[in-house]
Amino acid sequence: MRIKFIASCLALLACCSLSALAQQPAGTTNQAQSAPAEQRVPLAEQAIAFDALGRGALAGRLLTTALNGGNDTPVRNVRLVIENRSADFFTYISGWATFYDAAGVRCGEGMFKLDALAVQESAETDTPGLRLTCAPSSWRIVALNLLTRAGDTARPILPAQDQSNSSNAAQTPPGSAQPGATAQPEATSALPLFVNISVDGRAYRVPLGSTLEIPVNKKRTKITVSASPQ
Numbered sequence: 001m002r003i004k005f006i007a008s009c010l011a012l013l014a015c016c017s018l019s020a021l022a023q024q025p026a027g028t029t030n031q032a033q034s035a036p037a038e039q040r041v042p043l044a045e046q047a048i049a050f051d052a053l054g055r056g057a058l059a060g061r062l063l064t065t066a067l068n069g070g071n072d073t074p075v076r077n078v079r080l081v082i083e084n085r086s087a088d089f090f091t092y093i094s095g096w097a098t099f100y101d102a103a104g105v106r107c108g109e110g111m112f113k114l115d116a117l118a119v120q121e122s123a124e125t126d127t128p129g130l131r132l133t134c135a136p137s138s139w140r141i142v143a144l145n146l147l148t149r150a151g152d153t154a155r156p157i158l159p160a161q162d163q164s165n166s167s168n169a170a171q172t173p174p175g176s177a178q179p180g181a182t183a184q185p186e187a188t189s190a191l192p193l194f195v196n197i198s199v200d201g202r203a204y205r206v207p208l209g210s211t212l213e214i215p216v217n218k219k220r221t222k223i224t225v226s227a228s229p230q
Helices: 002-023 026-033 160-171
Strands: 047-050 056-062 079-084 090-100 106-117 122-126 138-148 194-199 202-207 210-216 219-225
Touching (some): 056 090, 056 138, 079 106, 090 202
Antiparallel strands (some): 090 138, 138 202, 194 202, 210 219
């Protein structure tokens, strides 16, 4: 029964993803494609991870700084602090911490996970699956899953021109018009690229392109939420 339930959820997610993308304005898609990429920083500096809309979501700071691994003696774990820089309460967070040597070659990556991280809250975690085989000079973090509460709504990014128009409209009294201004049709609000999943009564708010792990018959099963090609 549980396997049939998971299959039903996947079919529902595929339909929701196709519907959301079909109605998504072209400008929002271009914004997602031009989202900034996570940058490598020295070990002593904070690394920033972005969400699907290109907004700074997480900040990472290393607590383990004496790193000197090798092929025969790799470093298996590091401690780090993750801060929630977004405007959303995250019920579950996962991501990758990646390390690079002086030549910019990747020499280790490990996954970190956290539960229930409030806005502007920081929490300590680790990367138990790490295998670091060098003395790194830089690192970065990338968000893999950023799950929010089912009742929260996504906050779409508005272009600068739209933000200016919205501000002017708020300052103009009802029924009045600015000199030389022409009536403009109301812009269709961007649909959020999120879907809701309910598993055994527990709700998850999942961004498209993410992977969710849940226990099924005492085994961890991964569900990837992705857009279906039209």
